[in-house]
Amino acid sequence: MSYTELKREVFEANLELQKRGLVIYTFGNVSQIDRAKGVIAIKPSGVAYENMSADDMVIVDLENQIVEGTVRQVMRPSSDTKTHTHLYRHFADIGGVTHTHSTYATAWAQAKLPIPCLGTTHADFVYGAVPCTAEMSNEQVQRDYEEETGVQIVRCFAELDPNAAPMVVVAGHAPFTWGKDAAKSVYHAVILEEIARMAYLTRTLAPQGDVLARAVMDKHYFRKHGKNAYYGQTK
Template sequence: MSGSFSDDVQSAIDAIRVDVARLHGELTRYGLVVWTSGNVSGRVPGADLFVIKPSGVSYDELAPENMILCDLAGTVVPDTPGSERAPSSDTAAHAYVYRHMPDVGGVVHTHSTYATAWAARGEEIPCVITGMADEFGGAVPVGPFAIIGDDSIGRGIVETLTGHRSRAVLMQNHGPFTIGATPRDAVKAAVMVEDVARTVHLAREAGPLIPIPPEAIDRLYDRYQNVYGQADDARRVPPAQDAPAQEEIYA
């Protein structure tokens, strides 16, 4: 594959480049990353392609023209803007998710402090606050330990989240990965998983946690995903096989 595309596909690539570059700023805005760690990627609609950040580049230097275009094998598409740089070290993981979860349009990875602390213990975040029931439909699960560099992390993400309502997984000893129908949706999940990780940690430090009954979690999740927001908001498609429908991000 070379960097020659139809006008429609090229327009879609250009739009995703802008979106992904901008969304990296949300990771720094919410304090989810330090130095050059973390990454956002976005699937190109209508093509077997995705856009991801370059490896080891300062967030201040990220721009649409240096986002890297890859195919779904995780190979950089030659003769495209940014193709002279190495893509994120997590590119193989993102590519695996896109290949095996066709409804996923965005993937995010951070080392956000509290979520990573839960991952370091290999402990899921229990569903003990209503906002967590709303957003994740239950506990945030833990994925297996995997080494960076090949698609092992991607396999762990897919195995853990397939059929699960959560859009976040805590990869053991590593940190959170989130998925979404769009890159923005995945970034929202990254922001929210750090928020609940912090809140539940502080609550447990103060005393015993009070679980939310499963039937109440189901009701809260259904209301938030299907009622909350404006009537003309587009609803999310499920990112995992057999997972219940979820909503698009609400501002």
């Protein structure tokens, strides 16, 4: 895939964030990787969606160095770039990463709570709870904050499969989601916001309610994922 195509896909995925109501102003950022070339394209830092063009996406390698892709003046990449590259380096299967401060998912992050699996809407997309990272130590914050945000996320998946729960809430911060490409990571960001909203309503309505039974959770997850899936059209 050419840099031009990669930037176009990342640009469109970033615009989708705005269209779906997940971000205001310059909030949020989406990236996509080209593993063959060892580079990602990512939204530039602090640029309004209205003024952005596909050409403004920044190409960086996995050590966060800017790779000049165009003759035009290169912009500074998202301040969260190191979190994105950390995830690409550690989660081998993912191709796109999205970060938002979407309202309900952020409320769970601020409450420092994982989002329990309370129903089939959740089970259709995530196997088990949406994990919440541990809080960062002061030392981590001061060392290399954005890199360490990635470290906290990866630690959180030490015994979890990032493909089975393609999303996380970072304690005190906000969500990150991922998928096979930029578009799919945005899709997961939209799903997460809806799951988070339903879970908020369920918990405030019935604080002591049980999580979804394991058998139903398995049923819903595996009718959409894996070799026995039967949801959707055959390819």
